[in-house]
Amino acid sequence: MRIKLYTAFTLAIVLFMSACGKSDADLQKAANDKLAADKISGITATVKDNVATLSGDTKDISVKSKAEASVKSVEGIKSITNNINVITPPATPPPVDPMLQGRVDEALKKAGCTGATATINNGVVVLTGTVSEAKYATCFKAVSEIGAARVENQLQKGK
Numbered sequence: 001m002r003i004k005l006y007t008a009f010t011l012a013i014v015l016f017m018s019a020c021g022k023s024d025a026d027l028q029k030a031a032n033d034k035l036a037a038d039k040i041s042g043i044t045a046t047v048k049d050n051v052a053t054l055s056g057d058t059k060d061i062s063v064k065s066k067a068e069a070s071v072k073s074v075e076g077i078k079s080i081t082n083n084i085n086v087i088t089p090p091a092t093p094p095p096v097d098p099m100l101q102g103r104v105d106e107a108l109k110k111a112g113c114t115g116a117t118a119t120i121n122n123g124v125v126v127l128t129g130t131v132s133e134a135k136y137a138t139c140f141k142a143v144s145e146i147g148a149a150r151v152e153n154q155l156q157k158g159k
Contacts, residue, residue: 022075022076024047024048024049024050025047026076027047027050027052027074027076027077028045028046028047028052030074030075030076031045031047031052031071031074031077032044032045034070034071034073034074035067035070035071038066038067038070040063040066040067040070042056042057042058043055043056043058043063043067043084044056045071047077049078050076050077050078050079051077051078051079051080051081052071052074052077052079052080052081053080053081053083054067054068054071054080054081054082054083054084055083055084056084056085057084057085057086057087058084058085058086058087059086059087059088059089060086061086063084064082064084064086067082067084068080068082068084097120097123100120100123100125100146100148101118101120103146103147104118104120104125104143104146104148105118107142107143107145107146108139108142108143110142111135111138111139111141111142112135112138113131113135113138113139113142114131115129115130115131115132115158116128116129116130116131116135116139116155117129118143120148123148123149123150124148124149124150124151124152125143125148125150125151125152126151126152126154127139127140127143127151127152127153127154127155128154128155129155129156130155130156130157130158131155131156131157131158132157132158132159133157133158133159136155136157139155140153140155
């Protein structure tokens with residue numbers, strides 16, 4: 001009788017321990033260890049109620065997917081909320097055409113357009129600055145005649 005009681009008690013303890021599973025803290029440590037082992041940096045996992053939430057920033061969409069797959073493989077994680085931000089690098093501005101810039105600067109100089117500056121953005125000449133009312137039309141015309149694809153006139157008229 002004693003042996004049956006002891007066996008039942010031991011079995012109850014084993015079942016109770018297996019039902020409890022791992023704590024959220026244990027799962028969080030395991031998830032972050034798995035990310036580190038898979039060489040996924042900049043991403044962290046937090047776990048609450050066996051649900052892992054991934055956060056951090058990456059420049060590569062494949063890292064986002066890899067991190068999710070990595071944490072999914074941790075035993076005890078029920079589901080994953082993937083809050084990883086994929087940051088796209090800023091677009092590289094197109095190179096300035098030095099020949100066009102030179103022609104524009106020379107045209108402004110010849111027309112006597114002091115106070116006017118020109119920048120070239122995607123082949124478009126943007127005129128800025130303040131010029132006298134008498135030079136306003138002259139400056140725009142001088143730049144328009146050099147053969148630019150388009151001229152945006154943002155010049156201000158001064159006195």
